Amino acid sequence: MLSYKIVLVGNFGAGKTSLIRRFVENSFSQEYLSTIGVSISKKTIKNARVMIWDIEGHTEFKPIFKQYLLGAKGFIVVADLLRQESIIDIHNHIKLCNEVIKGAPLCIALNKSDMPHTLEDKELQIIKNSSELIIEVLKTSAKNGDAVEELFLKLDKKIKDNMSK
Amino acid sequence: MLFIHKESGLLLAKVQKEQEALQDADMLASMMTAIRSFVNDWVEANNTNSELGEIEYGGNKIIIEASGYSYLAVIVEGAAYAKTYTKIRNTLENIILEYGKEIKEFTGDFQIFPNKALEEELNLLINNNNKIQKKKKIHPLIFIFPLLFLVWLSYLFYQDYKDETLAKQIQILLQETPSLTSFRIDVDVDDAVATLKGSVPFEYYKNKTQKLLKSIQGVKDIHNDIIIIATLTDPMQVSSNIAYLIRGVNLNNNTNLTYSFDYNTLTLKGNFKDYKIKKRVLQEISRIQGVQTLQDETKMLIPPFKDVNIYFDTASSALDSSTQAELLKASQAIQGLDNNTTIKLSAYSDMIGNINLNRKLAKKRVQNIENFLRKQGALSNTVISQIFETPPPGIDAQKEPNKARKITLTLQNKSN
Numbered sequence: 309m310l311s312y313k314i315v316l317v318g319n320f321g322a323g324k325t326s327l328i329r330r331f332v333e334n335s336f337s338q339e340y341l342s343t344i345g346v347s348i349s350k351k352t353i354k355n356a357r358v359m360i361w362d363i364e365g366h367t368e369f370k371p372i373f374k375q376y377l378l379g380a381k382g383f384i385v386v387a388d389l390l391r392q393e394s395i396i397d398i399h400n401h402i403k404l405c406n407e408v409i410k411g412a413p414l415c416i417a418l419n420k421s422d423m424p425h426t427l428e429d430k431e432l433q434i435i436k437n438s439s440e441l442i443i444e445v446l447k448t449s450a451k452n453g454d455a456v457e458e459l460f461l462k463l464d465k466k467i468k469d470n471m472s473k
Numbered sequence: 474m475l476f477i478h479k480e481s482g483l484l485l486a487k488v489q490k491e492q493e494a495l496q497d498a499d500m501l502a503s504m505m506t507a508i509r510s511f512v513n514d515w516v517e518a519n520n521t522n523s524e525l526g527e528i529e530y531g532g533n534k535i536i537i538e539a540s541g542y543s544y545l546a547v548i549v550e551g552a553a554y555a556k557t558y559t560k561i562r563n564t565l566e567n568i569i570l571e572y573g574k575e576i577k578e579f580t581g582d583f584q585i586f587p588n589k590a591l592e593e594e595l596n597l598l599i600n601n602n603n604k605i606q607k608k609k610k611i612h613p614l615i616f617i618f619p620l621l622f623l624v625w626l627s628y629l630f631y632q633d634y635k636d637e638t639l640a641k642q643i644q645i646l647l648q649e650t651p652s653l654t655s656f657r658i659d660v661d662v663d664d665a666v667a668t669l670k671g672s673v674p675f676e677y678y679k680n681k682t683q684k685l686l687k688s689i690q691g692v693k694d695i696h697n698d699i700i701i702i703a704t705l706t707d708p709m710q711v712s713s714n715i716a717y718l719i720r721g722v723n724l725n726n727n728t729n730l731t732y733s734f735d736y737n738t739l740t741l742k743g744n745f746k747d748y749k750i751k752k753r754v755l756q757e758i759s760r761i762q763g764v765q766t767l768q769d770e771t772k773m774l775i776p777p778f779k780d781v782n783i784y785f786d787t788a789s790s791a792l793d794s795s796t797q798a799e800l801l802k803a804s805q806a807i808q809g810l811d812n813n814t815t816i817k818l819s820a821y822s823d824m825i826g827n828i829n830l831n832r833k834l835a836k837k838r839v840q841n842i843e844n845f846l847r848k849q850g851a852l853s854n855t856v857i858s859q860i861f862e863t864p865p866p867g868i869d870a871q872k873e874p875n876k877a878r879k880i881t882l883t884l885q886n887k888s889n
Contacts, residue, residue: 312581313481313503344511348482348503356581359483359503375510379481381581471580 310356312467315377317401318386319394320365323419326450327386328362331460346376353464372401377408381467382415384459389418389427389447395435402439413466414441417459421447474595475502475546476568478579482506485543485579486591488599495548505546509537538565542576545595564598636662639691643667646685653682655713658699665693672702674714674762708736711763715739718757726750730771738766744774747809778806781882783842784875787825790837792845803882804846807854815885818842818858821865823877828862835860838880857885 316324325347332349345364350357363376377383385401388394398416405412416435418427432445444462446455475498476486482503489495505528512525528535536547538561545565549557568591569576575587640662647653647660656678658671667686673679679699686695712734719730719741728750730743739758745751751771758767781803783796792800807816820835839858846852864870864877 309583310581311483311499311583313483344508346504346507346511348500348507350497350500350503357499359481359499361482361503361507373511373514375514376507378510379478379483381481471582 310468310471311359312356312381312471313359313361313379314382314384314463314467315361315363315380315405316384316386317363317372317377317405318365318417319388319391319397321391322365322386322388322394323450324362324365324384324386327384327417327419327448327456327459328360330450330453330456332360345373351460353460356464356468358460358464372404374404374408377405380405380409380412381470382413382463383409384415384417384463386417386419388420389425390420390423395427398435399438402441406439406441411441413443413463413470414439415459415463416442416445417448417455418445419448419450421454422449422451474548474599475505476591476595477502477506477544477546478576479506479539479542479544481581483579483581485576485586486588486595488592488595490599493550502546505535505537509539509544536561538562540565540569541573542579543569560598564594568594632664635691636665639665639667639689642689643686643692646689647682650681650685652717653678653685655710655717658682662692665691666696667692667694668696668698670698672700674702674710676701708763711736711761714761715758715764718754718761722750722754722757730754734764736763738768739764740768740770742770744772746774746776748773749809773810776806776809778803778884783838783880783882785838785878785880787823787874787878788834790834790841792841797845800842800845800882801849804849804852807846807852807884810854810884810886813886814854816843816846816852816854816856817883817885818856818880819883820858820860820880821868821877822862822870823874824862824864824870825874831862832860835880842880842882 316328318324328347328349332351347362349360349362351360352358361376361380363372383401383405385398385405387398395418402414405414418432418435427447432447436442436445443466444459446459446462448455448459450456474488475484475495477483478485482505484499484502487495487498487502489498495501508528509525516523516525524537524539526537528537532551534549534553536549536553536558538545538547538558545561545568547557547561571594572587572591579586640660643660643662647658656671656673658669658673661668661670669682669686673682679697679701682699683695683697686692715732715734719732722728723730726747728743728745730741730745732742733740741754741758745754751773755767755769758764781799783792783800785791807814818839820839822831822835824831836858839860843856843858846856865879865881868876868879870877
């Protein structure tokens with residue numbers, strides 16, 4: 309049995325909580341999110357017990373609390389593909405994650421793909437190429453579930469690969 | 474008890490009571506880590522060098538003890554004792570010393586992580602702590618035993634007090650009973666049962682003591698272990714025996730005997746009016762153990778004896794009824810005299826008829842009187858007779874022949 313922690317980071321309103329809610333049937337104490345800035349969910353992926361930390365989204369006035377990133381095996385950076393500044397901030401989030409956990413793999417979720425948008429697939433590739441740490445960039449929809457599972461499974465696979473090294 | 478990876482919040486090991494199994498311990502571990510991080514960061518920001526050590530909720534608490542790469546969260550129901558904290562700290566220390574390297578290098582792979590060994594270590598703590606709790610938890614019944622013991626003790630004290638009071642009561646009664654004062658009789662009362670111990674010279678005293686105790690209220694039973702020792706040699710006891718004997722004699726016989734006893738020789742003084750009583754007293758004294766010598770300084774006070782005159786009919790030696798009554802009275806008086814007293818019978822004649830016949834008749838009259846006295850009074854005194862051929866002095870036989878046919882009974886004492 310394996311056990312690891314992943315953290316979802318991203319700007320406020322990017323849809324981190326919705327993504328987790330789509331992936332995990334039961335999430336733990338959503339109300340804590342606004343109190344201490346974190347909500348924790350658990351999901352067993354194959355033979356791994358994955359603790360998913362949903363941390364309060366970054367805003368102009370409130371930076372991400374670094375302590376919550378500690379001990380994570382991987383990150384999912386969530387951005388709202390309808391908001392340009394959200395996409396721009398992906399790099400800041402990657403930088404922060406790498407600062408805390410050097411070399412931890414990342415998946416980028418460009419969320420709300422169910423909504424009409426102009427983001428082209430080649431842009432996805434540009435984002436992916438921007439960092440070696442990024443293992444996948446996916447357009448996801450928490451609403452209809454598009455690529456949600458794939459997002460978590462990809463990260464899971466990479467983490468497991470890393471752990472078995 | 475959750476053993477948690479400090480950074481990731483991953484649960485490394487857990488131990489819980491079967492009946493109090495935790496729901497989703499993994500999530501709790503993560504959440505606790507988040508809270509811990511949040512608080513510690515706030516504390517750090519306020520320049521205080523301390524960590525979150527405890528979270529309380531609804532009467533329970535989570536004790537957090539951190540060390541190196543991990544921390545131990547112990548969920549305690551109710552109050553925690555100082556010993557519990559020490560045990561938690563010691564357990565964590567042991568774990569770190571033994572498994573510090575594995576914890577530091579924890580990757581998330583439980584196939585290589587010694588979580589079972591950790592859980593065993595933690596189990597020791599949970600069992601140990603149970604013992605502490607058990608020790609501290611005092612069953613209310615435990616108070617009943619000291620309480621019962623106190624009640625029992627009080628009852629014993631009360632019984633003791635009652636027994637002591639009863640024993641004192643008995644002792645006072647024995648001391649106030651003249652015939653028993655002189656004997657050393659010990660009384661022991663246990664649970665209202667009186668046990669008498671000591672020695673008396675006669676069965677009478679033993680029985681008397683028993684009867685006396687029966688009159689005391691509250692005495693349930695009497696064990697009369699008084700022994701009768703005929704050979705008393707205790708001088709005090711001997712002296713007491715003499716005292717009681719003399720007092721009894723004085724009371725019963727209207728005598729005023731006194732005595733002195735030097736623990737060897739008894740000197741008896743006073744007057745006896747009755748020889749038989751004297752004889753009996755001397756006999757009793759001779760029976761008292763411890764009296765070596767008896768010095769009899771008593772005197773016989775012989776009551777004044779009125780001479781008895783017995784008259785006879787002509788040529789008759791018969792004793793009529795009034796004569797017999799008078800002789801009986803005389804014999805009783807004589808019985809109180811000692812053997813030295815001699816009864817003297819003086820026979821007189823009316824001088825009518827043949828002298829020889831008259832002498833014979835006089836002898837017969839004397840014999841009849843002596844026989845009557847001996848028969849009625851069992852006399853052992855010597856009887857002497859004197860036969861006169863003449864009438865009593867001052868009597869004219871011719872004028873008063875009936876007063877001339879007379880025998881006079883007088884007493885003569887040899888010692889006098």
